[in-house]
Amino acid sequence: MDYIIETKDITKKYDDFTAVNSVNLKVPHESVYGVLGPNGAGKTTLISMLCTILRPTMGSATVNGYDVEKNAKEVRGSIGIVFQSRALDDILTGREHLEMHAALYGVPQKVRQKRIDEVLDLIALGNKADEYVKTYSGGMKRRLEIGRGLVHRPKVLFLDEPTLGLDPQTRENIWEYISKLNKSEDITVLMTTHYMEEADKLCDEVAIMNQGQIIKADAPINLKRELKADTITIKVDNSDLFIKKAEKLDYVKKIYSEDSYIKIMVERGENLIPQLVNFANQNNIIVESIELQHPNLEDVFISYTGTSITEGR
Amino acid sequence: MPEIEGIYTIWLRETKRFIRYRSRILTSVVTPLLWLLIFGTGLGSAVRFGGNLPGGYQAFIYPGIIGQTILFTAIFSGVSVIIDRQYGFLKEILVAPITRPSIIFGKAIGISTAAVIQGIILLLLSFVVGVHMTPIIFLASFLLMIPISVGLAGVGLLIASFTDSMEGFNLIMSFVVLPMFLLSGALFPVTGLPTLLQGAVYLDPLTYGVDALRQIILGYGAIPLYISVTVILIFAAIMVFISALMFNKREQELM
Numbered sequence: 001m002d003y004i005i006e007t008k009d010i011t012k013k014y015d016d017f018t019a020v021n022s023v024n025l026k027v028p029h030e031s032v033y034g035v036l037g038p039n040g041a042g043k044t045t046l047i048s049m050l051c052t053i054l055r056p057t058m059g060s061a062t063v064n065g066y067d068v069e070k071n072a073k074e075v076r077g078s079i080g081i082v083f084q085s086r087a088l089d090d091i092l093t094g095r096e097h098l099e100m101h102a103a104l105y106g107v108p109q110k111v112r113q114k115r116i117d118e119v120l121d122l123i124a125l126g127n128k129a130d131e132y133v134k135t136y137s138g139g140m141k142r143r144l145e146i147g148r149g150l151v152h153r154p155k156v157l158f159l160d161e162p163t164l165g166l167d168p169q170t171r172e173n174i175w176e177y178i179s180k181l182n183k184s185e186d187i188t189v190l191m192t193t194h195y196m197e198e199a200d201k202l203c204d205e206v207a208i209m210n211q212g213q214i215i216k217a218d219a220p221i222n223l224k225r226e227l228k229a230d231t232i233t234i235k236v237d238n239s240d241l242f243i244k245k246a247e248k249l250d251y252v253k254k255i256y257s258e259d260s261y262i263k264i265m266v267e268r269g270e271n272l273i274p275q276l277v278n279f280a281n282q283n284n285i286i287v288e289s290i291e292l293q294h295p296n297l298e299d300v301f302i303s304y305t306g307t308s309i310t311e312g313r
Numbered sequence: 314m315p316e317i318e319g320i321y322t323i324w325l326r327e328t329k330r331f332i333r334y335r336s337r338i339l340t341s342v343v344t345p346l347l348w349l350l351i352f353g354t355g356l357g358s359a360v361r362f363g364g365n366l367p368g369g370y371q372a373f374i375y376p377g378i379i380g381q382t383i384l385f386t387a388i389f390s391g392v393s394v395i396i397d398r399q400y401g402f403l404k405e406i407l408v409a410p411i412t413r414p415s416i417i418f419g420k421a422i423g424i425s426t427a428a429v430i431q432g433i434i435l436l437l438l439s440f441v442v443g444v445h446m447t448p449i450i451f452l453a454s455f456l457l458m459i460p461i462s463v464g465l466a467g468v469g470l471l472i473a474s475f476t477d478s479m480e481g482f483n484l485i486m487s488f489v490v491l492p493m494f495l496l497s498g499a500l501f502p503v504t505g506l507p508t509l510l511q512g513a514v515y516l517d518p519l520t521y522g523v524d525a526l527r528q529i530i531l532g533y534g535a536i537p538l539y540i541s542v543t544v545i546l547i548f549a550a551i552m553v554f555i556s557a558l559m560f561n562k563r564e565q566e567l568m
Binding site: 051055076087092 | 315319322325329400401402405407565
């Protein structure tokens, strides 16, 4: 067993609509693996099939060596899931959620209390652990859900949009928490996200998903390196003229306008900024602003799908 | 014994929820008391029932009102699975590595516990309607309420398994709960009714529950006790079985 999760042409169709189209995913042991794509790309459907919530229309998948259809129960025993939507009961306390989960997943009585205490320690609910969930903040609820997914020591933790709807500071906390978790526990994390920054920061490997298909999968650094491009974003008073002239420069690999800005793909962009400004001046074009960006996953996404991730919805 | 522990866990959650929503316990006792005291007294003094209701009309409807309380609590708690689903909590339970029948059984006995607690409170209030309560009557009624409530919980769970939202709540009230209550003979004797109505009455599973309770508590009824008890037991078993089957079948749609 080389990979902890492996799918073979897994497909989910709803009538005429194909939500997930022949996806082949290979997730290495103990990695943090990200499925990145816009809303509606099929990420949740894919993850739901891996969690045995949905049955694939075609194809197959194994999780921890078990087939998601034939050995659904064994798969369920080896995974922890944090759903995109909340799955908490307002009138139970945080501790009760963990106790209930431990019992449902058959955590042995002897170690149960210890596990729950460990998890409570990890998710830092403090003295809120014994209060009703309805008094929790959004971040606490999410931490509780992640913690609950860990009580039975799963081999794989599925996180569906773990930081959706959280404020930036809480988001950072969750990120920190996921990294810490991946380092300290023998666990593989498969997460979906449409936040580029999140995938970039957390994931060892990223699969870019769009319209039901995986377009490209690799480590974020490789994906970015492959673009061989820094982006210079420049704003000038006469965009059309500038594009026409600059297209002919040999160090410009690609030039296009986006809104009122011009994007220029180059290599080693830091050396080219002075040249570009001089070039504009020579052509009587006034540069209003100029900015250099090393490629990020957003650019990778755009280069593979032709649309930005936020437009994809 | 992971399955038994799973059943216990689901039962525990159901019971905790019942106890923590205190207002629900209060209303569940006040409503039947209003029926007994206002409706029972009012109708009892306005209409003469041919003198064949020993202990008076209030006493006559007392077992019926216990049945009604169990009916309302059990069906609505069962239907409340829809709310669990809307809040996403049902997913957490359904992805756990335990079988669907265990989940349904745990739910059903959890709901039954809530309904039976209310029934017990009403049994303890028997003096209000002048019914004499003995430990044997109490124990027998208690035992009988268990299968009645389990079966009705099964009805609620079954409805929940193919209802998407609480918008159908009024439909359930009009087409399931009220007919079951009115046809059960809770409020009138089921003998000597027009044939069509008579048939409907005997199709209502609650009729057998109410009649059996009446025989135990008041000592008279329309159906032999052993038949009523058998019908109730079979009804409970079938309802739990069917709703477990439906949850199994509709698992994907429920999550």
